Amino acid sequence: xxxxxxxxxxxxxxxxxxxxLSPVKREFVEGEVYAMAGASDNHNRxxxxxFGLLLTHLRDSKCEPFFxxxxxxxxxxxxxxPDILVSCDEDPEDPYFRNLPILIIEVTSxxxxxxxxxxxxxxxxxxxxxxEYVIVDQxxxxxxxxxxxxxxxxITYCNNESSDVVELASVELFIPxxxxxxxxxxxxxxxxxx
Numbered sequence: 477x478x479x480x481x482x483x484x485x486x487x488x489x490x491x492x493x494x495x496x497l498s499p500v501k502r503e504f505v506e507g508e509v510y511a512m513a514g515a516s517d518n519h520n521r522x523x524x525x526x527f528g529l530l531l532t533h534l535r536d537s538k539c540e541p542f543f544x545x546x547x548x549x550x551x552x553x554x555x556x557x558p559d560i561l562v563s564c565d566e567d568p569e570d571p572y573f574r575n576l577p578i579l580i581i582e583v584t585s586x587x588x589x590x591x592x593x594x595x596x597x598x599x600x601x602x603x604x605x606x607x608e609y610v611i612v613d614q615x616x617x618x619x620x621x622x623x624x625x626x627x628x629x630x631i632t633y634c635n636n637e638s639s640d641v642v643e644l645a646s647v648e649l650f651i652p653x654x655x656x657x658x659x660x661x662x663x664x665x666x667x668x669x670x
Contacts (some may be wrong), residue, residue: 484509486644488553501545504555505595512557513587518614521558522657526612529577530562533649539564539578547573550599559583559612562647568664576605579646583612597622601630607646617657624630 485507486494495502501512515523523543530541541562547555551668555573569575578601583591592611600609601622603624609622618636623645626632636644 481633484512484543489557490566490569492553492572495547501557503547503557506553507556515583516614518660519583519585522612522614522656525656525658526581527559529649529651530560530647531594534562534647537564537647538566539647542574546610548577548603549573550603554599556596556599562668577603578605578607580606580608581610583614585614608644610642612656614660615662616648617653617660617662619653619656 484638486504486509487507487581488504491502491504493508495504503505503512504508508648527541528541533542534541539562541560543560546559546561547557549555558580560576560579560581561574563574563577565574565576566590578669582588582596584592597611600606601624607624611620612624613619616636617638619640619642621633621642621644622630633643635653640652640658642650642653643649644652
């Protein structure tokens, strides 16, 4: 989903109050508001597959997956709408966002890939509760798992072979890569925008 910057700076409180009524989803970064664009069919296929697997896998857990319409509060001045987040917070501060995610998943598009791999990566890795940040490519069979280590550092695991199994250690789920991409229709001329 592409982001279009809106013109006026606002406070986080104003953002939260107006976002509930907004007909368009908007992300908030340090006073700037960005409108969210629509998503492709492959984007939805990947989110649907991941969300279905997580929902079934976590049905007897205190942890719960959310997709697209629940914000994550990264800091008091940064709110994003991740494609999927998993939170184990049984008493959330607000019904419209979570601030203690253990897993965040973003499915890239040509308009969001740079943000997902740079800005969001830097912000998400600062969330103390986060165990994993996963970036799923919709143009090629490729899943990156950024996993927090016991010493607080991060390691990135790349999954791009048809024999690879994506491990989501934060929720103890293993997904064969071909299963995740089962319905995705790759286009021969799909290219990334530079």
